Amino acid sequence: MSKTTREEIIIKSAELISSEGIQNYSMQSLAKEIGIKKASLYHHFSSKEEIIEAMHEYYHALLLKKGYRITLCKDLESNLKALIKHWQDLFFSPEMYDYLRLILSMRMNDEASYEEWHSISLTIEGQSQVIFEKHTTKAQIISPLFSSVLELELERALINGESDGLEKIADAFIALSH
Numbered sequence: 001m002s003k004t005t006r007e008e009i010i011i012k013s014a015e016l017i018s019s020e021g022i023q024n025y026s027m028q029s030l031a032k033e034i035g036i037k038k039a040s041l042y043h044h045f046s047s048k049e050e051i052i053e054a055m056h057e058y059y060h061a062l063l064l065k066k067g068y069r070i071t072l073c074k075d076l077e078s079n080l081k082a083l084i085k086h087w088q089d090l091f092f093s094p095e096m097y098d099y100l101r102l103i104l105s106m107r108m109n110d111e112a113s114y115e116e117w118h119s120i121s122l123t124i125e126g127q128s129q130v131i132f133e134k135h136t137t138k139a140q141i142i143s144p145l146f147s148s149v150l151e152l153e154l155e156r157a158l159i160n161g162e163s164d165g166l167e168k169i170a171d172a173f174i175a176l177s178h
Helices: 005-020 027-034 038-044 048-067 076-091 097-106 111-135 139-160 167-177
Strands: none
Touching: 005 027, 005 038, 005 048, 005 097, 027 038, 027 048, 048 097, 048 111, 076 111, 076 139, 076 167, 097 111, 097 139, 111 139, 139 167
């Protein structure tokens, strides 16, 4: 399925803000990057604020579709590795990478970015809790720690552009849960 012009504008906006920063994002730079006239952008969106709002809606729907469901396995190790791989794949998917970098950088100054990041954080926390409750009596202690470490490592990976080291998290927490 080909993307609509609105989707192309939203996706390119996420790429631009992720790479250049919100301070360098303008309708003019966006139009130039897409290869259309600035007036054509205004046919689809009345302002860059409206684009950013549409961007949050677009990517939130994509996150709901891709990110918030996990399937449990029989053992703790398989579940933790699957959870880490799930979020690693999501964070580094071509559709989500720029947007997640954007909300990571904007979450302190933009309410919608904060809400989206907080929603991801709570989802990771909830998924971790379900896994640890299934496999250990130490869930109340280990689960919050695991989800915090996983989230910090995902942030680090987004900032550095690589996700090496995420797999080691599971091994450390399997040892803690015994």
